[in-house]
Amino acid sequence: MTEPTHPTNFIRHIIDADLAAGKHDRRVVTRFPPEPNGYLHIGHAKSICLNFGIARDYQGRCHLRFDDTNPAKEDVEYINSIQEDVRWLGFDWGTHLYHAADYFGRLYDWAEQLIAAGKAYVCELSAEEIRTTRGTLTQPGKESPYRHRPSAESLDLFRRMRAGEFPDGSRVLRAKIDMASPNLNMRDPVMYRIRRESHHRTGDAWCIYPMYDWAHGLSDALEGITHSICTLEFADHRPLYDWYLAAAATEHRPQQIEFARLNLTYTVMSKRMLLELVKDRHVGGWDDPRMPTISGLRRRGVTPEAIREFCDRIGVAKMDSTIEMGVLEAAIREDLNVRVPRVMCVHRPLRVIVENFPEGRVEELEAPFFPDDPPKMGARKIPFARELFVEQDDFLEEPPKKFTRLAPGREVRLRWGFILKCHAVVKDSGTGAVTELRCTYDAESGTGAPRDGRKIGSAIHWVAAAHSVPVQVQLYDRLFTVPDPAGGGADFKTHLNPQSLEVLTGARAEAAVGAASPGTRFQFERRGFYFADPIDSRPGAPVFNRIVALRDSWAKVAGGG
């Protein structure tokens, strides 16, 4: 037995059993069926990885099918973004791209068959009346007065519905099942409604549109789907799914299996809420790097590999659960750690004058791109000069006990460079803020070769002032301040994190960083992983999104007091 590529789960167990039992002709065909009414998010990624992953591992196939039965909410903009996102995630539907709308004709024919068989009828109750006669969770519904009309009459009416003889909302086609069923989905569900709405795919060919339940199962059957995987809230629909397949006497009988959708802490996953964030301008758009959308994660700089790894780690089950954001962050760090070169970028520069280093002189030092694996990408030269920039928070005038960075009278290692000692602090006479450090360097400490045994606390990143380039850095944090913004009673937007984006315009980086083309990733040493924004960057003026910060155990010590 070979090592399984992916953790197992209850759905794979079901498929194993089906295969062993010879079900579905021993085929495995899945599908990812988004409605084109919004952008894909990481919750969809879970479903995509599940469906396409199963198809791959069982030598089956996975279809991409747009569940486009409600033209009022759907748009080609979404059709395009969804395809782009699925492809970017690394999956391929080959020739199996479908639209529920392409089945409208066959769905219609099947509907006529049901009517002829006395299994469906045209109902003239208003939407309001249908609702009130449906009963409640604890009380049975009442039969529609149109329920027992002759099938010939329903057939005639249904044809005229299609022909456009009746106004929107005046009639629906209903399945004749059981108004007393404890499952509300079985209380004569609506199959078709009249809606004069232009469809992105069928134009004005239809003025009646099928409902989800009627369209979905039959679409699965038409495509020969074997395992129709959906989220938990559809479990109550399964009896209806099966009823429709039986009523239509389809050749294939796919089976619906439900799993728990993804919940992530410190974000929201509902399309409605995401749309609201976009429309109310709380974020820059669907692809804002703070959004949990696929396009947002891509824009942020997260790789498809990291997302796939994340999806493997979280597993698949039926229990409602919420994954900690830390799991996603860990997957991202692990992926980037081995593939992204290290460079230095000072975020909030503090000027350092190296008093014993001659003005005008420059010394070239060598720094590896992958310190843990030097041959990987080699090294670059970094210039050292009299005037440097170090990070403001790497200096403390009155350092706490465990602080090992720079302070008056203290030494620190300049990463890939000399040992630096701080002698004096220059402050702004007005504000009292530290504006400059007067230091000296130890010329003998050059390459980090054996020294005199002195213990140097830490190595800090730096750049030579004159050789550094200005870059814009955008620090992203969690979009919300609470783990479950959508929970509780309050409007989720009251939990928006006002500090979810911090723009640093004064950052200084190594020259090579300034020349980076959009889409380039770096680890800025000691800070995090960054991505040259493909949209905001301009030639020679990259804008870096922080993808994820490095784990920071010092922050825990310092922050804890």
Place this chain on the structure above:
RNA sequence: UACCCGGUGGUGUAACGGUAACACUAGGGGUUUUGGUCCCCUCAUUGGUGGUUCGAAUCCACCCCGGGUAGCCA
């Protein structure tokens, strides 16, 4: 309180009647010119009560708790 679905460490997932595994988090230690990485260690007897069994997280019964469902949305 009608029907459906769930309850395994802080968070997730696994174990499919044979004695609780993996990941993340947290804490501790080692390595380290990133307070990074890497390595090692520690943290659960499986909602409760009974029952079946040589043996139960796995099977049965009852109870408790959580989630879903009353669109002409998907």
